[in-house]
Amino acid sequence: MYHVAVIGATGAVGQKMLQVLKELDFPVGQLSAYASERSAGKVVSFNGTDVTITALSEDIIHHGIDVALFAAGGAISEQYAPLLAEHGTLVVDNSSAFRMQETIPLVVPEVNPEAVSSTNRLIANPNCSTIQSVVALAPLKHLGFERITYTTYQAVSGSGQKGIEDLARGSRGEEPVNYPHPIHDNILPHIDVFLEDGYTKEEQKMIDETRKIFNQPNLPVSATCVRVPVTNSHSVAINVTFSNETTVEAIRTALADAPGVVLVDDVSRNQYPMPLDASGTDEVYVGRIRQDQTLANTFHLWCVADNIRKGAASNAVQVARHALENGIHS
Numbered sequence: 001m002y003h004v005a006v007i008g009a010t011g012a013v014g015q016k017m018l019q020v021l022k023e024l025d026f027p028v029g030q031l032s033a034y035a036s037e038r039s040a041g042k043v044v045s046f047n048g049t050d051v052t053i054t055a056l057s058e059d060i061i062h063h064g065i066d067v068a069l070f071a072a073g074g075a076i077s078e079q080y081a082p083l084l085a086e087h088g089t090l091v092v093d094n095s096s097a098f099r100m101q102e103t104i105p106l107v108v109p110e111v112n113p114e115a116v117s118s119t120n121r122l123i124a125n126p127n128c129s130t131i132q133s134v135v136a137l138a139p140l141k142h143l144g145f146e147r148i149t150y151t152t153y154q155a156v157s158g159s160g161q162k163g164i165e166d167l168a169r170g171s172r173g174e175e176p177v178n179y180p181h182p183i184h185d186n187i188l189p190h191i192d193v194f195l196e197d198g199y200t201k202e203e204q205k206m207i208d209e210t211r212k213i214f215n216q217p218n219l220p221v222s223a224t225c226v227r228v229p230v231t232n233s234h235s236v237a238i239n240v241t242f243s244n245e246t247t248v249e250a251i252r253t254a255l256a257d258a259p260g261v262v263l264v265d266d267v268s269r270n271q272y273p274m275p276l277d278a279s280g281t282d283e284v285y286v287g288r289i290r291q292d293q294t295l296a297n298t299f300h301l302w303c304v305a306d307n308i309r310k311g312a313a314s315n316a317v318q319v320a321r322h323a324l325e326n327g328i329h330s
């Protein structure tokens, strides 16, 4: 049994980590919850018990923590995650701070479990929209990826509680506070900041992280990331070109047998993945599989997953379990 800490325990992802640690039967002997000074003394719930929030400080290295799950944003991760890892804690970080550092594994256990070695104490959790996309694509890797394009339809919960509140505000006819435009009755082709070339940082994350996870640094990948007025669960339209010939049926068969994937693809019965069905689960749902009419060896896939669970909290817990089972000892 392990002493597990959740850093950022009052946020949407931190709260979900507490829930998922219990639901996935993670071997928690002791649970500690950390957040900013502002939240110190507040109470969160773990396995039906109240846990009082401790203000995060460098003192944490003396608290005997075996496993730390970080969900407190990049600046906090940069300050505390390497420090804890150096002092023997296994750290899984949900921020983007370390994802592209060469020596730090970026892991989705169903996709690249081999990226974790027994010397890694700091492991990065990928971006939510990347996680579900690579889970959907991994069973097709043997076909050879030539090119991938993503178009995302991302729920407001990806922005945390403030995104959910903006959607509710809009439905009451009030102005947005978090987003630059109303999200109610609207869509925003804008997630995270704009970069010099016109892509957003969210789009660049999907591009870079896909290349790193599949270990194909030069793979042509492109993305358009869009915020939609859905409370929870992201959807991604994937267009993928393979080097080898295949068929829709062969793709369906590969996905039907794949870990973490549920195939929902029977349009004769209007069966396809939808956010309402994915929310509250840890699977990635894939459907609408069809051949692209315009390009050889190219297919469309539609995938949906709970962005707070598989896209963040559940993947982090699964990564921690995988690392512990594979020789990382605290």
Ligand code: 2RA
Pocket: 127, 128, 129, 154, 155, 157, 158, 159, 191, 192, 202, 307
């Ligand atoms: C979003 N990718 O949906 C973010 C959350 N990590 O905005």
